Amino acid sequence: MTARIGVVTFPGTLDDRDTQRAVRVAGAEAVPLWHRDKDLKQVDAVVLPGGFSYGDYLRAGAISRFSPVMESVIAQAKDGMPVLGICNGFQVLTETHLLPGAMLRNESLHFVCREQKLRVENAATAWTTDYAAGQEISVPLKNIDGRYVADARTLDMLEAEGRVAFRYLAEGEAAEGYGNPNGSLRDIAGITNEAGNVVGLMPHPEHAVEPLIGTGRTDGLGFFTSILKKLVNA
Amino acid sequence: MARVVVDVMLKPEILDPQGQAVQRALPRLGFEGIADVRQGKRFELEVEGPADDAALARIREMAETFLANTVIEDFTVRVEAGS
Numbered sequence: 001m002t003a004r005i006g007v008v009t010f011p012g013t014l015d016d017r018d019t020q021r022a023v024r025v026a027g028a029e030a031v032p033l034w035h036r037d038k039d040l041k042q043v044d045a046v047v048l049p050g051g052f053s054y055g056d057y058l059r060a061g062a063i064s065r066f067s068p069v070m071e072s073v074i075a076q077a078k079d080g081m082p083v084l085g086i087c088n089g090f091q092v093l094t095e096t097h098l099l100p101g102a103m104l105r106n107e108s109l110h111f112v113c114r115e116q117k118l119r120v121e122n123a124a125t126a127w128t129t130d131y132a133a134g135q136e137i138s139v140p141l142k143n144i145d146g147r148y149v150a151d152a153r154t155l156d157m158l159e160a161e162g163r164v165a166f167r168y169l170a171e172g173e174a175a176e177g178y179g180n181p182n183g184s185l186r187d188i189a190g191i192t193n194e195a196g197n198v199v200g201l202m203p204h205p206e207h208a209v210e211p212l213i214g215t216g217r218t219d220g221l222g223f224f225t226s227i228l229k230k231l232v233n234a
Numbered sequence: 235m236a237r238v239v240v241d242v243m244l245k246p247e248i249l250d251p252q253g254q255a256v257q258r259a260l261p262r263l264g265f266e267g268i269a270d271v272r273q274g275k276r277f278e279l280e281v282e283g284p285a286d287d288a289a290l291a292r293i294r295e296m297a298e299t300f301l302a303n304t305v306i307e308d309f310t311v312r313v314e315a316g317s
Contacts, residue, residue, distance in 0.1 A: 059303055066300070095303065102305040104244075107251050149248060149306060183249070 003231035005224075006033040006043035008073070008089075010064045014051035015086065015206060022206040023047070026224030028231075035067040044231045045082035045126070046073050048089025050142075050204060060103060060145040061091035074098060082126040082197045082227055087143055090190065090200030098198050099191055100158070101150030106143070107183025115177040115215055116141035116203050117169040118189050122162050125196040126230050130222035136169060137219035138177055141203040146182035148189075148202070155186055166190035166201050236285035237314040238293055242302045243274035277301055278314075285313045 005023045007030055009016045020030035031043050035053075040046065054063035064070060074096050077083045085093035093099045106112060117138050120131040131137070150158070158164050166189040172178025180187045182202070190201025205220025207213075244250050250272050257271035277297075281289050294311050302309040 058301070062300070062303065094305070097305075100305075102303055104248070104306065105252060107249065109251050109255060147249075151247075183251075 003028045003045065003228050004031050004041075004043045005029065005227065005231075006031045006040055006046040008033045008035060008046060008048050008069055010035040010051070010053035010067065012052045012055055013049055013088070015049040015204065016051075019047050019049040019086070019206045022209045022220065022224050025209045026221060026228050028224065028228045033069055035064065035069050038068045038072050040069070040072050040076065044234075045084070045227050046076075047206075048073075048083065048085040048092050049206065050087030050089060053088055053092065056088075056145065059091075059095070060088060061093075061095040064088075064092045065095040070096065077193075077198050080195065080197050082230070083199070084127050084223065084227070085198075085200035086204055086206060087146075087202055090202055091145065093198065093200040099193060099200050100154050101148055101191070103145050103202075104147045104149055105145055106147055106181070109144075111142070111144040112146070112181045113142040114140070114174075114181070116181060116189075117172070117177040118166045118201075118203060119169055120165070121167055122165040122192060122196075124162075125165055125192045125199050127199045127223045127226050128165060129230065130226040137222075138215065138217055139203045139205050139208040139220045140214060141181055143182065143202055146184065146202045148182075148184035148191075150185065155188075158188075158191055159186070161194065163192050163194070164188055164190075165192045165199055166203070236281045236283075236289075238279045238281055238285050238290065238311060239314050240277040240279065240293065240297050240301055240309055240311050241274060242277070242297070242307050242309045243272060245306060245308055248306050275301075 023030040208220035
C-alpha cells in the first residue's frame with residue numbers, strides 16, 4: 001500500500017503536472033483534485049502547486065482561498081492532514097491564515113527565475129524529515145510576489161517556535177543562487193504551522209526531483225519522500 | 235442605487251516598492267516636490283438598495299474578509315457623495 005497525495009489544480013495553476021510527477025517519482029500515488037470539487041477523494045495529504053491561480057487577481061491566492069476545494073482542505077488541515085503549499089500554494093495558505101503573514105510584490109519589482117540556495121531550518125515537519133536540520137539545498141525559484149512579510153511579533157514567534165522552516169542563504173553570489181531574492185523579512189523562504197502538518201515555501205522542490213533535468217540536483221525530492229514515509233508508517 | 239467606495243492601502247509600516255518606483259520616476263517626468271508615493275486599490279461598489287447601516291456593515295465584512303488582507307492592508311468604506 002502506498003500513500004495517496006492530492007494535487008490541486010486551480011484555473012491558472014502551472015505546476016500541477018510537475019508536482020504529480022514528483023509525487024510519483026517519490027513512490028506515492030498522485031491524485032488530481034479540481035478546484036470546484038469539494039471532494040478530496042480520500043487523499044492522505046494535499047499539495048497546492050505553483051502558478052497564477054485566478055490570474056493573481058485581487059491578491060495572489062486571494063480568490064483561490066474561497067474555492068470549494070479549499071473549504072475541504074482548510075477543514076482537514078485543521079484536523080492534521082498534511083498540506084504543502086509551493087509558491088502560489090504558499091500564497092493561498094497565507095490567505096487562508098493556516099499560515100501567518102502575507103506575500104507581497106518582490107522588493108526589486110522584477111520576476112525572479114533562478115536556482116536558489118536554501119537552508120532547511122526545521123527538519124521535523126511532515127514534509128521535511130528526510131532532511132537534516134541546517135542542511136543546505138538548491139532548488140529552482142520563480143516568482144514576482146515572493147516577499148514574505150509579517151509583523152515583528154509574528155516573526156519573533158515564528159523564530160522562537162522553530163517555525164521558520166526554510167531560509168534563503170543570503171550571503172554569497174547571486175549567480176550561484178545565493179542571496180535573498182525577493183526582500184522577504186529575515187530571509188524567510190518558508191514556514192510551518194504549529195503542528196508541523198501545514199508547510200509553505202516560495203521555491204520549487206517539485207522541479208528538482210530527477211537528475212536528468214534542471215541542474216541535475218534532486219534536492220527537492222526529500223519533501224515527497226518525507227511525506228510518503230510519514231504516511232506509510234502512520 | 236448607491237455607490238460605495240472601498241479604499242485599500244498597504245499598512246504604513248509595509249514597504250511599497252511600487253509606490254517608490256512611481257515616486258522615483260516623477261522628477262524625470264518634470265513633476266517635482268513629491269516626497270513619497272504609496273499605491274493602493276479602490277473598489278467602486280454599486281449597491282442595489284440604499285447604502286444604509288445594514289448594507290455598509292456587510293460591505294465592511296466583505297472588505298475585511300476579501301477585498302483587503304488585513305495582515306498587510308488597511309481599508310476605509312464610504313458612500314460616494316451624490317449617490
